[in-house]
Amino acid sequence: MFDQQLLSIPGIKPLIGKLSGLAVLQALAIVLEAVFLARALVLVWQRTKIADLIWPVLSFFVFFAFRYLITRIENQMTETFAARAVARLKSQLLHQEFRLGPRMVREIGSGHVVTLALEGLDQVQNYLNLIVIKTINLAILPWLIVAYIFYVNWLSGIILLVMFPVIILFMVILGLSAKAKSDRQYAEFKQMANVFVDSIRGLKTLKLFGLSKQYGSNIYRVSENYRKSTMSVLKVALLSTFALDFFTTISIAIVAVLLGQALISGTIGLLPALTILILCPDYFLPVRDYGDDYHATLDGKNALTEVNAILALPTPHSQISLTKFTNWTATSTLTTRDLSFRYTPDAAPALAHLNLTIHGYQNVGIIGKSGAGKSTLLNVLGGWLEPTKTPAALVVDGQAVDSLAQATWQKHISYIPQHPYLFAGTVAENVAFYKPDASEAELQRALQQAGLDQFVDSLPAGLATRIGEGGRGISGGQAQRIALARALLDQERTILLFDEPTAHLDLETEYELKQTMVSAFHHHLVLFSTHRLHWLSAMDYVLVMDQGQIVDQGTPAELQQHQGDYHALVNEIRGEHNVD
Numbered sequence: 001m002f003d004q005q006l007l008s009i010p011g012i013k014p015l016i017g018k019l020s021g022l023a024v025l026q027a028l029a030i031v032l033e034a035v036f037l038a039r040a041l042v043l044v045w046q047r048t049k050i051a052d053l054i055w056p057v058l059s060f061f062v063f064f065a066f067r068y069l070i071t072r073i074e075n076q077m078t079e080t081f082a083a084r085a086v087a088r089l090k091s092q093l094l095h096q097e098f099r100l101g102p103r104m105v106r107e108i109g110s111g112h113v114v115t116l117a118l119e120g121l122d123q124v125q126n127y128l129n130l131i132v133i134k135t136i137n138l139a140i141l142p143w144l145i146v147a148y149i150f151y152v153n154w155l156s157g158i159i160l161l162v163m164f165p166v167i168i169l170f171m172v173i174l175g176l177s178a179k180a181k182s183d184r185q186y187a188e189f190k191q192m193a194n195v196f197v198d199s200i201r202g203l204k205t206l207k208l209f210g211l212s213k214q215y216g217s218n219i220y221r222v223s224e225n226y227r228k229s230t231m232s233v234l235k236v237a238l239l240s241t242f243a244l245d246f247f248t249t250i251s252i253a254i255v256a257v258l259l260g261q262a263l264i265s266g267t268i269g270l271l272p273a274l275t276i277l278i279l280c281p282d283y284f285l286p287v288r289d290y291g292d293d294y295h296a297t298l299d300g301k302n303a304l305t306e307v308n309a310i311l312a313l314p315t316p317h318s319q320i321s322l323t324k325f326t327n328w329t330a331t332s333t334l335t336t337r338d339l340s341f342r343y344t345p346d347a348a349p350a351l352a353h354l355n356l357t358i359h360g361y362q363n364v365g366i367i368g369k370s371g372a373g374k375s376t377l378l379n380v381l382g383g384w385l386e387p388t389k390t391p392a393a394l395v396v397d398g399q400a401v402d403s404l405a406q407a408t409w410q411k412h413i414s415y416i417p418q419h420p421y422l423f424a425g426t427v428a429e430n431v432a433f434y435k436p437d438a439s440e441a442e443l444q445r446a447l448q449q450a451g452l453d454q455f456v457d458s459l460p461a462g463l464a465t466r467i468g469e470g471g472r473g474i475s476g477g478q479a480q481r482i483a484l485a486r487a488l489l490d491q492e493r494t495i496l497l498f499d500e501p502t503a504h505l506d507l508e509t510e511y512e513l514k515q516t517m518v519s520a521f522h523h524h525l526v527l528f529s530t531h532r533l534h535w536l537s538a539m540d541y542v543l544v545m546d547q548g549q550i551v552d553q554g555t556p557a558e559l560q561q562h563q564g565d566y567h568a569l570v571n572e573i574r575g576e577h578n579v580d
């Protein structure tokens with residue numbers, strides 16, 4: 001009954017201990033509250049003096065208040081625990097997402113990653129708020145109450161005990177059905193989140209092709225599926241509440257009839273009979289509470305399972321530390337020996353037996369058809385993907401390592417993708433994102449190197465102008481310049497990895513950006529993946545990739561000379577562009 005994954009949350013065991021102690025006190029308060037209420041009612045029935053009523057009534061109110069005080073303390077403790085646990089999970093999830101990198105977002109879907117980190121964790125908090133306390137109450141309160149009822153009248157105790165498993169059985173049957181429906185609802189929710197984010201991202205393309213209305217019906221269909229699965233969970237939840245209410249009412253009625261008969265036959269006094277009757281609803285209350293909230297917490301349970309699954313994913317890490325490496329300089333070298341990589345064990349290799357050596361501040365162009373393995377190579381060299389285990393697959397400055405997933409290496413890298421992300425904030429905050437302590441002078445230098453100084457001067461609030469979500473619109477070329485300024489701000493980052501940074505720009509913007517980029521290449525090792533051949537004139541070494549292999553390599557002049565794969569690729573790309 002108790003979700004095992006909860007036990008791995010730090011601080012849950014002491015919380016269970018404290019809540020169990022409080023539940024015992026609460027059971028005591030419930031019994032005493034019932035005893036004094038029954039006593040007061042009996043005295044009223046016997047028409048005794050008002051003065052005799054004062055103590056039982058007062059005691060009833062004291063235990064009533066005590067019981068609700070305990071409930072408040074329990075809720076307070078659970079809420080604090082849930083808030084702390086979720087804050088910790090949020091931080092762990094974000095760290096894990098950063099460690100796993102873009103690959104994980106691609107596999108899970110960015111929409112779902114976002115909803116899991118926001119709404120999903122809210123659902124987990126709700127789940128923790130409800131489930132721990134309800135489970136403990138269910139495990140302790142009814143048994144202490146029924147023990148007292150047994151002590152007072154064993155027959156009533158037996159009836160209540162017999163009814164309990166019947167209710168539990170119905171709860172389990174309905175719970176299993178609810179679980180299956182809730183799993184389906186969660187899958188629909190994930191799909192809806194991903195479809196929604198993808199559609200917003202692709203809105204421009206959909207509009208251009210006149211497909212936005214048609215795609216709208218796709219969103220409608222996905223949302224309808226989610227609505228239907230939500231409604232079917234609610235149906236089971238309502239049915240379950242009805243079944244719980246029905247069985248508890250029947251049980252209390254049976255006990256009441258038996259107590260009435262016993263009263264008439266004189267085998268039980270009015271005080272014990274009333275005490276038992278008052279205690280009956282409290283005996284069933286924990287199971288009703290648990291059943292009512294069970295459905296409300298299923299999505300939180302699913303979200304917690306998913307968060308734990310993401311946290312358990314293996315993150316890239318190297319077995320051998322890059323101890324001798326301090327910084328990439330003009331004399332550094334990186335060699336790969338039989339470097340291979342597969343996304344899944346049964347997939348075709350995305351990189352197969354790559355052998356290459358890169359020196360100092362070389363500008364290395366990587367070209368190849370779509371799917372040739374260019375991005376994968378950049379990701380392996382950036383340390384975000386671990387290559388297949390081969391001894392000494394990578395050698396940095398003479399030191400052999402199994403992977404570059406190491407902080408010592410990664411702190412010298414800047415990665416500039418096709419669509420750099422602009423955070424909601426000022427220009428200054430966006431440029432200084434990876435180096436928040438940068439001085440004004442450093443910022444100005446990076447902006448100037450990235451060719452952004454005039455643009456920033458023209459902005460109404462200069463560096464303090466807000467961009468990104470909800471801020472001033474920025475063109476694709478300006479976004480790339482901001483990414484470049486980010487990279488150039490940190491002078492320790494002497495390795496620049498570009499993954500088709502100009503693929504989405506028009507040729508005019510690309511030409512202007514090229515001048516700035518090429519001047520920023522100095523004193524940096526540059527690995528530049530592209531489909532656009534004019535970049536090769538700015539490179540001093542070129543790798544030609546096909547199906548995960550390097551099929552040609554050399555300086556642009558060397559590649560021009562021999563009629564190898566480079567020529568075939570160049571002809572193919574030119575052909576494609578002519579068709580365009």
Ligand SMILES: Nc1ncnc2c1ncn2[C@@H]1O[C@H](COP(=O)(O)OP(=O)(O)OP(=O)(O)O)[C@@H](O)[C@H]1O
Nearest residue numbers: 103106343350368369370371372373374375376377
């Ligand atoms: N996350 C992934 N999971 C499984 N396979 C993948 C993944 N990413 C890429 N691949 C596969 O690995 C191979 C190399 O892909 P990669 O993205 O490195 O090529 P690329 O040359 O950068 O292509 P493009 O120019 O289109 O970006 C392709 O066959 C691709 O389908």
